[in-house]
Amino acid sequence: MKVVIIGAGVAGLSIGWRLLQAGATVTILDRAQPAHGATWAAAGMLAVTAELEGAHAAERDLALHANALWPGFASEVEQASGVPVGFVRSGALLLAPDAAALDAMRARGPVLDAAGARALVPLLADGIAGGLWAADEAHVDNRRLGEAMTIAYVKAGGALVPQTAAVRIEQKSGAAVCVLTPRHRYHADAFVIAAGAWSGLLGDIPITPVKGEMIALAPPAGAQLPGPVIWGNGVYLVPRDEGGQKLLLVGATMQEAGFDTSLSPDVRDQLRAGAQSLIPALKQWVLADHWAGLRPKSPDGLPLLGPVRSGNIFVASGQFRNGILLAPAIAQLMADMVLGKTKIIPAFDPQRFAPRFV
């Protein structure tokens, strides 16, 4: 089977990789460079507790399944590419500002009192009541992951066409036949739209970009990164050790601002202030970076994973805040679906929004 995938983010690359392993012939088109969309901008958290409060049961199931796949997926990608992806099962500490908030957390899992939280993160601000300890949370270096996925995909025999935007999917007698780009038509038996926040530009697919700004802080000599991921006061802090260069990522805003990725000095200062309210010593750390990216969000916040009406066009989008976490599960699910080996998960059926391509 011949498959064309639109979008070389973590979704398109990992689906393409699984399809190649199953014997398909795969071409991925990207309008820019591979893994430089939201996959590059993310914080890399595999936040199965912090991000799933009040989540739909199907999303929780998919996330827990993905979290279980992650250790094996990370080592498989590392072996195939030769690039370490920085997978660390570090746990996450979700801080409670007061005793009532700490009490409310007890229903979600084990909580630590102030002394317990400080034993994990010695530099925590005074006055924090403690927090929820999510031992099963992890993080990965998403930029290294993007690089590794690209190498693994190409080494497995996949064709990758950068700087090539899909303009339209052309159909004949109710079935898709090719993807039109400014220079060429790419024919295939099946098509997968994995174009992240831009997926809606290819048809009537209800995906909205949600902008997120983040900063990175570099420690002064001798200062240590916190061990776990930390959440509190509207920010999260993610330790990132890039082979010697240590950074603390601070994120992230949520703004519906179209495709605008401009950077705001006010947002930068707010993120920094939020981080310092949790760990006052961060005042001494240097601002090392500031960036923005676009998350793909559907109207109900759940992913779109499955075929549209024409049958041989599939969508893999709408992962919103969890596209890195969900990647290993989505890759297998979508590859199996394209090959006719598995059924759609009803909560993620794109048909709930009746997407069209004309």
Ligand SMILES: Cc1cc2nc3c(=O)[nH]c(=O)nc-3n(C[C@H](O)[C@H](O)[C@H](O)COP(=O)(O)OP(=O)(O)OC[C@H]3O[C@@H](n4cnc5c(N)ncnc54)[C@H](O)[C@@H]3O)c2cc1C
């Ligand atoms: C600030 C921020 C922090 C985040 N933190 C986390 C986190 O900690 N954990 C987590 O799990 N998730 C996180 N996310 C969400 C996660 O990054 C996304 O859900 C995920 O990267 C989506 O992957 P994707 O491959 O679908 O999209 P993308 O990575 O955006 O890739 C889409 C690709 O499609 C290409 N494309 C678009 N249109 C076309 C076209 N017409 N033709 C050809 N190519 C096209 C783009 O160039 C791009 O390369 C974060 C996102 C942001 C913005």
